[in-house]
Amino acid sequence: MTIEGRHALVTGGGTGIGLAVARALAGHGAQVTITGRRQSVLDEAAGGNAGLHPAVMDVTDETSVAQAIAAAVATRGPVQICVPNAGVAEGRALHKTDTAFWRRIMGTNLDGTFWTIRESLASMRGADWGRVVAISSVAGVKGLKGAAAYSASKHGVVGLIRALSEDYLGTPFTFNAVCPGYVDTEIVARNIAMIRDRAGVSADEARAMMVGANRHDRLIAPEEVAAAVLWLCGPGSESVNGQAIEIAGGQF
Numbered sequence: 017m018t019i020e021g022r023h024a025l026v027t028g029g030g031t032g033i034g035l036a037v038a039r040a041l042a043g044h045g046a047q048v049t050i051t052g053r054r055q056s057v058l059d060e061a062a063g064g065n066a067g068l069h070p071a072v073m074d075v076t077d078e079t080s081v082a083q084a085i086a087a088a089v090a091t092r093g094p095v096q097i098c099v100p101n102a103g104v105a106e107g108r109a110l111h112k113t114d115t116a117f118w119r120r121i122m123g124t125n126l127d128g129t130f131w132t133i134r135e136s137l138a139s140m141r142g143a144d145w146g147r148v149v150a151i152s153s154v155a156g157v158k159g160l161k162g163a164a165a166y167s168a169s170k171h172g173v174v175g176l177i178r179a180l181s182e183d184y185l186g187t188p189f190t191f192n193a194v195c196p197g198y199v200d201t202e203i204v205a206r207n208i209a210m211i212r213d214r215a216g217v218s219a220d221e222a223r224a225m226m227v228g229a230n231r232h233d234r235l236i237a238p239e240e241v242a243a244a245v246l247w248l249c250g251p252g253s254e255s256v257n258g259q260a261i262e263i264a265g266g267q268f
């Protein structure tokens with residue numbers, strides 16, 4: 017099975033890891049719906065790439081997810097590759113984690129992933145092939161110090177994927193999660209600014225702390241994560257199912 021001509025959905029597909037994944041899938045012939053909250057960002061991302069199709073969708077809003085996916089399905093057919101990637105990464109100590117913060121992290125990272133997969137799978141029903149590859153994090157397989165809400169949300173993503181892989185065993189669908197360490201995107205740029213301000217260190221020192229957390233002492237390129245997603249959607253990975261694959265330069 018190839019991905020040529022298949023309809024892929026990548027949430028948060030206008031920036032960072034999502035955009036790299038969308039470009040990789042489109043580069044192999046998929047028609048990719050890219051979603052996010054900002055039309056201008058999506059339009060710019062899709063510019064000049066006939067395989068990328070912007071759709072505004074807020075993953076924290078169930079109705080928005082259902083409507084945007086229904087519209088994409090009406091235009092490009094059932095979603096056969098679903099990549100729930102949209103997420104927010106922010107760490108806070110427990111005593112500073114109020115309910116609003118907890119809900120923002122869980123609403124985006126976990127509710128959003130759940131609704132995206134549910135609506136995509138509804139369109140896939142009866143299809144002879146389907147791939148779900150969620151973007152979790154190393155914080156989805158190990159507790160990340162200072163980021164309890166984020167870690168809980170990303171562990172939740174891994175739990176969802178593992179359970180769905182069991183539910184759909186024996187069908188032509190597979191469910192996997194990729195779990196990157198620190199990837200060179202806006203999220204890392206924002207975290208560097210946050211660490212600098214909170215820890216009173218320079219931006220270079222803050223960046224070095226994040227680089228040092230990856231086992232190979234460098235930031236990961238978004239294209240490295242995209243390559244793993246592409247493999248999980250391409251021929252030869254059919255027997256990989258229910259896995260949480262760390263991309264962190266070593267064991268986290």
Ligand code: NDP
Pocket residue numbers: 027028029030031032033034051052053054057073074075076101102103104105124151152153154195196197198199200201202203204
């Ligand atoms: P970005 O900030 O570039 O990407 C986040 C994307 O999510 C944006 O496109 C954003 O679009 C979208 N998004 C955020 N909130 C919402 C929302 N409510 N509704 C719809 N879309 C939303 O960072 P990354 O590319 O790094 O992050 C992508 C994923 O990778 C995240 O899930 C993150 O947790 C995960 N990850 C990142 C790592 C890193 O080091 N960079 C490491 C491990 C995992 P918009 O704002 O326009 O809505």
